[in-house]
Amino acid sequence: MLDAIRRAFGAGTTPPVRVTGAGALPSIYPVSDLAAASVAAAGLALAELVEARFGRPQAVSSCVTVDRRLAAFWFARSLHPLGWDLPPLWDPVAGDYRAADGWIRLHTNAPHHRDAALAVLGTAPEREAVAAVVARWAANDLETAVVAAGGCAAAMRSAEAWSRHPQGRAVAQEPLVVWETGETGLDGLAAARADRPLAGLHVLDLTRVLAGPVATRFLAGCGATVLRLDPPSWDEPGVLPETTLGKTCARLDLKQPARRARFEALLATADVLVHGYRADALARLGFDAAARARLRPGLIDVSLDAYGWTGPWRGRRGFDSLVQMSCGIAEAGMAGAGADRPVPLPVQALDHATGTLMAAAVLHGLTRRLATGRGSTARLSLARTAALLA
Known part of the structure; x- marks a missing residue:
């Protein structure tokens, strides 16, 4: 798995990685292997950047160790509260529901997503009431209706059905990482130190639940200065304690012209931009890839x-738990466990693995910029990461 990830980054032969720890998370899928491989990929990318920046010839081959057990647990939670409780992770309405012909998952953590689902169902925000109405719908029909209303839902499909679905076929043709070479610009690593290899690097974080914040948390841990920007109304209390570690957080409404000018100024001084907007969303705000490159050459x-960058679901709202329903993971887990749901x-391994690989993509991009003076773009998706588990 690590070799496949390294090939996607255009990296050379995989150096030896020391793996410690034993055991595996309970699943029919190699979840612990995915955790260890993605963490190893990011660790190797960091070591290679240190080697390129400071000329340490043994950096790659001698210093990367992955605790497989810890990596798997890190995918579950990276902190344990002492004297306080984490807020609930899920909205009361969110979850799996039995439809007339199968199962569907509603993702309602964001108030506007919950409102969209409830508007389609025409019911109160109570699980029993929602379940009674969902039971009268065909799963695919309800998925289509909720998504059309601006909500988030996914009917449960088998892996075989996903492989025949137009979006499943599109994702199967996509690389794990879509790379493009950017413009010439500054490397942003003048203040880097071997023990803080990203010191002085300015990262602009436009991501929310959950993969993107995992990526930028990793970068902050390596010394980067990370500024996270959220819309004024956004709130995700269940994950904020973990996803904002090491970051400065602010709110900015990019739909307001005056605020867009502020964003332009921030982007012009950034070295790295990490974003999780749906395809073309930034373009509609006036910040397409060409505009971003003009504002900060070498970005x-x-x-x-x-759900991937091509196909009919390009740009569809989605989250880890929904992608698992769509691509066959939840159905295979049900069959493997002999369960009735x-x-x-x-x-949430798709989120954590993709986020860790996004951090690795940043590190590979920085190494390339040191060598060529040019920036780069990298695009990843939860659905394509899921294919690593097949």
Whole structure:
């Protein structure tokens, strides 16, 4: 798995990685292997950047160690509260529901997503009431209706059905990482130190739940200065304690012209942009890839999408748990466990793996910029990461 990831980054032969720890998370899928491989990929990318920046010839081959057990647990939670409780992760309405012909998952953590689903169902925000109405719908029909209303839902499909679905076929043709070379610009690593290899690097974070914040948390841990920008109304209390570690957080409404000018100024001084907007969303605000490159030549521009960058679902709203339903993971888990309801992965592994690989993409981009003076763009998706588990 690590070799496949390295090939996607255009990296050379995989150096030896020391793997410690034992055991595996309970799943029919190699979730712990995915955790270890993605962390190893990011670790190797960091070591290679240190080698390129400071000329340490043994950096790659001698210093990368992955604790497989810890990597898997890190995919579940990276902190344990002492004397306080984490807020609930899920909205009361969110979850799996039995439809007339199968199962569907509603993702309602964001108020506007919950409102969209409830408007389609025409019911109160109570699980029993929602379940009663969902039971009268065909799963695919309800998925289509909720998505059309601006909500988030996914009918449960088998892996075989996903392979025949137009979006499944599109994702199967996409590389794990879509790379493009950018413009010439400054490398942004003048203040870097071997023990803080990203010191002085300015990262602009436009991501939310959950993969993007995992990526920028990794970069902050390596010394980067990360500024996270959220819309004024956005709130995700269930994950904020973990996803904002090491970052400065602010709110900015990019739909307001005066605020867009402020964003332009921030982007012009950034070294890295990490964003999780749906395809073309930034373009509609006047910040397409060409505009971003003009504002900051040499920018490392890394972006995330749920269902891939091509196909009919390009730009569809999605989250880890929904992609698991769509691509066959939850159905295979149910069949493997002999259960009577969807069985997802034991952790949100698509989010965490994709986020860790996004961090690796930033690091590879920085190494390339040191060598060529040019920036780069990298695009990843939850659905394509899911294919690593097949």
